Amino acid sequence: MEIRRRKNQIEISELDPFLAELLRQIPASANTEGAPAAEQRIFSPPINGKETELCAEWKMYVEPELRRLFQTATQTVGADLEQLNGNEKSLANHTLHIPTKHADAWLSALNQARLVIAAKNNFTELELNDHLHSPIGSRRDLSLFQVNFYGFLQEFILGELDW
Amino acid sequence: MSAEPLATEVALPLIPEIVRPKSATRSTVDAPTIEKETRAEEALDVPWHVVVHNDPVNLMSYVTMVFQRVFGYPRDKAERHMLEVHHKGRSILWSGMRERAELYVQQLHGYLLLATIEKIS
Numbered sequence: 001m002e003i004r005r006r007k008n009q010i011e012i013s014e015l016d017p018f019l020a021e022l023l024r025q026i027p028a029s030a031n032t033e034g035a036p037a038a039e040q041r042i043f044s045p046p047i048n049g050k051e052t053e054l055c056a057e058w059k060m061y062v063e064p065e066l067r068r069l070f071q072t073a074t075q076t077v078g079a080d081l082e083q084l085n086g087n088e089k090s091l092a093n094h095t096l097h098i099p100t101k102h103a104d105a106w107l108s109a110l111n112q113a114r115l116v117i118a119a120k121n122n123f124t125e126l127e128l129n130d131h132l133h134s135p136i137g138s139r140r141d142l143s144l145f146q147v148n149f150y151g152f153l154q155e156f157i158l159g160e161l162d163w
Numbered sequence: 164m165s166a167e168p169l170a171t172e173v174a175l176p177l178i179p180e181i182v183r184p185k186s187a188t189r190s191t192v193d194a195p196t197i198e199k200e201t202r203a204e205e206a207l208d209v210p211w212h213v214v215v216h217n218d219p220v221n222l223m224s225y226v227t228m229v230f231q232r233v234f235g236y237p238r239d240k241a242e243r244h245m246l247e248v249h250h251k252g253r254s255i256l257w258s259g260m261r262e263r264a265e266l267y268v269q270q271l272h273g274y275l276l277l278a279t280i281e282k283i284s
Contacts, residue, residue, distance in 0.1 A: 043272075044277055044278075046265065046269075046280060047279050048281070062269050065269075069273055108274075111220075111221065111225065114220050115221075118219075118220045128219050147220070158222070159224075
């Protein structure tokens with residue numbers, strides 16, 4: 001896989017089918033449905049302790065807005081990912097072009113996905129920082145690889161952004 | 164572990180203040196007395212902290228970028244706060260009126276950071 005900036009696009013080329021599939025899974029991976037731990041992490045309370053009034057107002061007014069924000073980001077990413085659903089042979093390498101104006105949406109969607117996967121698997125800080133992890137041997141290993149791969153993409157996009 | 168604020172903007176309560184023009188000392192006419200408006204309600208409601216908590220998933224570079232964007236901090240200040248979050252578990256990013264603190268927390272949640280407001284005890 002190669003990743004580079006080309007004018008107003010980020011180009012990810014030489015994407016093998018496995019990595020392309022991981023990218024296709026970003027929107028689904030960001031979904032908190034049926035995962036209370038992930039839901040709790042993505043929609044964390046605005047205050048610690050027993051400020052029930054603020055928490056209730058937050059749930060009613062702020063959360064729906066945040067949901068819309070996150071959903072818009074994953075939809076943008078989902079639309080970009082349609083490039084990977086072409087008529088090419090399924091085992092061929094792919095190329096993905098991400099418009100730089102979608103960079104924020106990608107950062108958000110990748111972050112959502114990483115947080116949801118980490119919450120679902122209850123990864124420890126030690127596991128998340130173990131970048132020399134052994135080859136993928138289980139579903140959990142695959143999820144950890146997914147978190148790290150998405151993190152790598154985030155780092156690259158951040159490096160290309162004009163803050 | 165509690166964290167020392169690196170630099171915070173503490174909003175001070177507004178107290179009634181009498182302002183006299185400097186030229187009034189030489190004038191034979193009494194200078195008008197101008198009273199500034201008091202914002203008592205807000206004065207009673209200060210201050211609150213905006214606290215960001217450690218999270219092993221969010222990337223350090225991402226957190227730095229969020230601090231720059233949300234608070235307008237220069238990169239070095241944003242990085243200091245990010246490192247404080249990383250090493251001490253939390254950092255106070257801003258202090259002031261509750262309403263604005265809530266708005267900051269909402270923005271930080273929009274970037275998926277763990278953030279809360281805290282009343283200064």
